[in-house]
Structures are given as C-alpha cells and as structure tokens.
Amino acid sequence: EDQVTQSPxxxxxxxxxxxxxxxxxxxxxxxxxxxxxxxxxxxPEFLFTLYSAGEEKEKERLKATLTKKExxxxxxxPKPEDSATYLCAVHLIQGAxxxxxxxxxxLTINP
Amino acid sequence: xxxxxxxxxxxxxxxxxxxxxACHQTxxxxxxxxxxxxxxxxLRxxxxxxxxxxxxxxxxxxGYSVSRSNTEDLPLTLESAASSQxxxxxxxxxxxxxxxxxxxxxxxxxxxx
Numbered sequence: 001e002d003q004v005t006q007s008p009x010x011x012x013x014x015x016x017x018x019x020x021x022x023x024x025x026x027x028x029x030x031x032x033x034x035x036x037x038x039x040x041x042x043x044p045e046f047l048f049t050l051y052s053a054g055e056e057k058e059k060e061r062l063k064a065t066l067t068k069k070e071x072x073x074x075x076x077x078p079k080p081e082d083s084a085t086y087l088c089a090v091h092l093i094q095g096a097x098x099x100x101x102x103x104x105x106x107l108t109i110n111p
Numbered sequence: 112x113x114x115x116x117x118x119x120x121x122x123x124x125x126x127x128x129x130x131x132x133a134c135h136q137t138x139x140x141x142x143x144x145x146x147x148x149x150x151x152x153x154l155r156x157x158x159x160x161x162x163x164x165x166x167x168x169x170x171x172x173x174g175y176s177v178s179r180s181n182t183e184d185l186p187l188t189l190e191s192a193a194s195s196q197x198x199x200x201x202x203x204x205x206x207x208x209x210x211x212x213x214x215x216x217x218x219x220x221x222x223x224x
Contacts, residue, residue, distance in 0.1 A: 034212070043201050043215035044154075087154070098169070099213060101154040 002027040006088050006102035013109050016077050021086055021105045024070040029093030033071050035064050036087040038104070044087055047073075078109045114138075117202050117216040125224055130189040132219050134202030142205045143185040144213060145169075145177065147198040154201065160185055192223045 007022045023033070032051050036044035048057045050066040057064050061082060063074045073086055085106045089099040115136040124130050134143065145157040156169030158177040166177050174196060176188045189196055199220050203213040 036215075041218075043203075043217050046212050046214060049212060089154075098156055098159075099154075103151070103153040 002090070002092060002100050004088060004090055004100050004102040006086075006105050008105060009103070010106040011108070013075075013078055013107070015079055015109055015111050018074070018076045018078070020075070021073040021107070022070060023073070023088030023102055025088075025090050025100075026069075027090055027092055027100070030090055031093045032091040033066055034089045034091065034099065035071070035073055036089065038085045038087055047086075075107070078107075080109045080111050083107055083109045115202060115204055115214055115216040117200075117219050119219060120217065121220045123222045123224065124192050126192060126194060128192050130192050130221065132187045132189075132200055132202075132221070134185050134187065134216060135183055136202075136204045136214075136216075137183065138204060138206070138214070139182060140204035140206050140214075141182070142207070142211075142213075143179070144203040144205075145175070145185065145187045146201045146203065147171065147196075148201060148218075149198050157187065157200075158185075189221075192221075194223050197221060197223045 004025045032049050034049050035047040038044045048064040053068045055066050061076050065072045085104045087104045088102040118133045141162045144159040146154045148154050155171045157175050158169055160166050160179040163179055199218050201218050202216040205211040205213045
C-alpha cells in the first residue's frame with residue numbers, strides 16, 4: 001500500500017533555531033514529491049516539487065531535499081511567520097494524477 | 112490574477128439534505144480535484160476530472176458526485192448528507208496530466224447536523 005509518513009507530528013522551536021521536517025514514503029513508483037504550507041483556515045500553498053533523488057530546492061529560509069525513501073524540509077533560522085502546518089505529498093507513476101498526502105507537521109516558532 | 116475560488120466558505124446542513132459545493136478556477140486548467148481534510152486522515156481525494164465531461168472516482172467517493180460541463184467549474188454534490196461528511200473540503204486544479212503542481216482553493220467547512 002502506498003504510504004506517506006511525516007514526522008514529527010508537531011514541532012516547537014525558538015526563533016532562529018534551525019531544524020528539519022521529515023517525509024518518508026513507501027510507494028510503488030514515484031513521479032514527484034510536493035511540499036505545501038498550510039495556514040489555519042486556508043488551503044495548502046505550494047512550496048516545492050522534487051523529482052529525483054539528490055535534487056534540492058530552496059526558497060528563503062526553506063530547503064527541500066529528496067532521497068530514494070524520504071524527503072527533508074530544512075528550516076534555517078526560522079521566524080514566527082514560518083509557523084504553519086507543512087504537508088508532504090507524493091505523485092505516483094500509476095493511479096492517474098493522484099497525490100497521496102502525509103498528515104503534516106505542525107510547526108510553531110516562538111519569538 | 113488567475114485564482115481558484117470556493118463557495119460557500121461555511122455551510123451547515125441537516126442529515127439527508129442534498130448539498131452542492133462550488134469550485135471555480137480562472138487558470139484554464141484541464142485538471143480539477145476535490146479533497147476532504149479530516150484530523151487524523153490528512154487530505155483524501157474524493158473525485159477528479161481531466162477535462163470537460165470527464166470525471167473519476169478517488170479513494171473516498173461514496174456519497175459524492177461531480178460533473179464537469181465547462182473548464183472552469185467542478186461542483187461537488189453530496190446526494191444525501193451524512194454526519195460522517197462533516198469536514199473541510201478543498202478544490203484544486205493543475206495544468207496537465209503529468210507531474211504538475213496542484214493549486215488549492217481556500218476550502219469550504221461543511222457541518223452536517
């Protein structure tokens with residue numbers, strides 16, 4: 001069964017304290033891996049797409065990396081406005097254009 | 112600017128009533144999707160469409176239907192609302208069949224009493 005697991009479920013950091021969020025997947029075939037940010041009461045907002053192991057993408061304080069079994073979202077010197085739930089999703093080779101989502105990591109950055 | 116909108120943003124209904132949630136996108140995307148988001152389950156796919164007159168079932172399609180009569184709209188209908196369908200519903204769209212980014216609407220919070 002195709003499965004996406006995110007850890008930790010929740011993470012609380014101090015402003016400026018860097019850390020990483022994990023997304024591990026067991027799928028039949030990966031076409032791409034997506035990271036989204038979701039603020040309370042809003043829809044997911046696209047951050048990154050990664051297609052192959054070794055690929056990295058950056059945006060401001062965020063950097064996403066991909067291996068054959070997992071992806072990391074690294075947050076460097078976070079600010080309170082980075083507080084949100086971060087969602088990981090995989091796009092499978094088979095099964096139409098279906099995204100399988102993890103349950104998310106709720107990140108809180110304290111000032 | 113192009114966007115994806117959902118209406119209503121909040122809806123309270125009673126068990127057994129038919130409910131329709133609207134989704135409208137102005138990107139001219141071929142692909143449109145409906146998800147529901149529940150605590151403990153994350154986002155789950157209900158139905159999706161690759162174009163006009165095309166609809167497909169997702170993993171949690173029982174009790175829901177969609178129709179696609181134009182490129183811009185994919186309304187989601189709950190034929191006979193049940194309390195188990197209380198959830199937050201998100202519509203998304205993307206450009207092509209392949210690994211293209213899905214862009215999400217702001218969501219509709221539905222409560223079935």
